[in-house]
Amino acid sequence: MGKLDGKVALITGGSEGIGFATAQRFIAEGAEHVFITGRRQTALDEAVNKIAAKNVTAVQGDTSNMTDLDKLFSIIQKEKGRLDIIFANAATCSFAKLGTISEEYFDNVINVNVKGVLFTIQKALPLLVDGASIILNGSNSSNKGDPDLSVYCASKAAIRSFARCWTVDLKERKIRVNTLSPGAVDTPLLRSMGKNEEESQRLIAEWIAATPINRIATPDEIAKVAVFLAxxxxxxxxxxxxxADGGLSQI
Known part of the structure; x- marks a missing residue:
């Protein structure tokens, strides 16, 4: 018996990193079907090949694009007709020093991290069963002041607020809404944040030094927490x- 036997799940941003590891965990825990999304078809194809399970469907799309979301939920409606779990995981993160923040940068972060999450959940409501679990991918940056990450930090604070509000909005349907907030996790996104390999390694060393557990997380460690919340x-x-940040935001 798996912890997710018979459950139908959607994981946005599921082609790599935390989303991919969570898809693997959900399948291992007996999920009936897992839908994953991503912007890049090639990355989605690779993810499906690695998972190597018949009960995984990859849908290419951008969660901040309403047409793409409508296509996604149309496919889920046609194939399974319901959702028991949503892990709204798709996100972006990059540095921008105050004084250099462009409108394009702001719009990209907010569109993916805030708008995309809002409309993913809103458009999923007709498919969500009563008693479903919604997991929002936050960050320990939601309650910290990280240098050159003010827009990102604000976006994750918004995610935390969404979870509070939607918990109340959806309580009559017994739908649980929780935020899963990792710290530094060894993902392609994290390793792409430096301008080059040397800078990326320096950033990782700084995060390790600041974390009481003295290392960054693996994606699978965060996936296990997602299984708990699901x-x-x-x-x-x-x-x-x-x-799930090795104590970084708590000590």
Whole structure:
């Protein structure tokens, strides 16, 4: 018996990193079907090949694009007709020093990290079963002041606020909404944040030095937390922000 037996799940941003690791975990825990999304078809194809399971469907699209979201939920409606779990994981992160922030940069971060999450959940509501679990991918940056990441930090604070509000909005349907907030995780996104390999390694060393557990996380460690929030193990947990950051934001 798996913790997610019979469940139908959607993971946005599921082609690599945390989303991909979570898709693998959901399948291992018995999920009936897992839908994953991503912007790049080639990355999605690689993810499906690596998972090597018949009960995974990859749908190419941008979660901040309403037409792409409509296509996604049309496919889910046709193939399964319901959702038990949503992990709104798609996100972007890059540095921009105050005084140099462009409108294009601002719009990109907010569109992906905030607008995309809002409309992913809103458009999924007709498919969500009563008692479903919604997991929002936050960040320990939601309650910290990180240099050159003010727009990103603000976007993740918005995610935390969404979880609080939607917990109340959806309580009559017994739908649980929680925020999963990682710290530094060894993903392609994290390793792309430096301008070059040397800078990326310096940033990782700084995050390790600041983390009480003295390392960054693996994607699978965050995926295990997602399984907890998706499963009945967390049946009395809603409205929280669960930090999986090695103590970085807590000490």
């Amino acid at each position: 499963s009945d193990d967390s049946s009395y947990v809603t409205g929280i922000e669960l930090f």
